Amino acid sequence: MPERVRPIEEALPGHKRYIELHQQGWNNGEIADAMGVSRERVRQVLSFYGLKSVKSASRTVADKQLVDAICRLYDFEDLREIAKSMRVAASALEEAVRQRDPVALTLRAQQQAENHKAALEQRLQEKLAYWKSVSPIGLLTVMSMRRDEFGEFRAGAQCECGRETSVRLGYLRRGLVLSCGKPGCHSQVRASAGVFKAKARQAAKNEPKHRTARA
Template identity: 30%
Template sequence: MPVDKTEFLRLYQQGKQDVEIARLLNCSREYIRKVRNSYGLPVQPKVKKLDRLSAADRQAIEQKLLSLLPIDQVAAEYGVSPDVLQEGFREVTRQALVKRKQARLVNISNYWQGRQVGMLTIQSVNQDSATSEYWVEGRCSCGRQKQITLNNLRSGRVFSCSKGGCMGLAKANALAYRQSLKELLAGEPRDPSTGRVSAVLSSALQETT
């Protein structure tokens, strides 16, 4: 869809980069690049300082960081390097990091709680504050409790309390249990940019919180 060339030039002269102009004019970055090239204009350099940011820009950046948008994405949008943005908004990025960790724990807990993994029913997920390791509390079908790390649960090596006859039953059914676990792992919500379990709750999980 054609954009207002006058508006494009106004935004360009303000020092805004292609990605920000595309967002403001509701079109693709590639289209803005073509418009810029048609005028023979160079790419706007990334700003090394935050001096040119208005009060409204600063407020918007804070809101976006606290809404858990990746800092690289926010930095690109405002034409600032991620390092400079992180330094200039140190307290906000620290708060965002804490919030992201909390959201990731909630996300993981909401997904796994109540799931059946082999003979274990997952009851809770907690995070070790010292190591950041996730720990799962499960109840075996025999009634015993089992505490293991989430990584061990995901590995497909633990399907029971590992006591008495439960270990033998788990080994006998390991193939079916692993297939079921594989399906659970495929369903975990993940951040496409990092491959890690997403810090932002999916709409499906939000309904269960």
């Protein structure tokens, strides 16, 4: 049996905000974001009143708002946050900015990438300093630190025999890799495996925890 379309004037109190945003030209995805519900929920609510999602935000951004938004983008504010505070649809604001000053849109992304890079570099330096200070782990002395292609920390280390090797920090922490692995070194490690492993695990336990400092 087909559902009855409810007149907007008789909207339930909990539905009024959906209708308001819809009438301001927000599309269902944007309403869902703003209300903290699923897109499907927005579609459901609007369908009670016979309303369908607008294809893309048709709401125009006032010129003064646009200038203001561009200034804020140059201060590295987030476009979605700006849109929210101006109560305009993010997609509409983005499109308006793109037409006026496309550079403003790429600034924050660049800034974030730079911050990210700097933070990673600092973390690598901290890890390197720590693992150097607790070296040797087994026969390995940590010399360098990087992130590998899987996003894992990987230490460059020198074995007591002089060979250089590269080891996942996770393996070093658990005492799973304790030498370059060549037969002579391997048998040396085996002779003291218990002590070496215990030291590796203790070092892992004492490793400073990464503080996620997000600006």
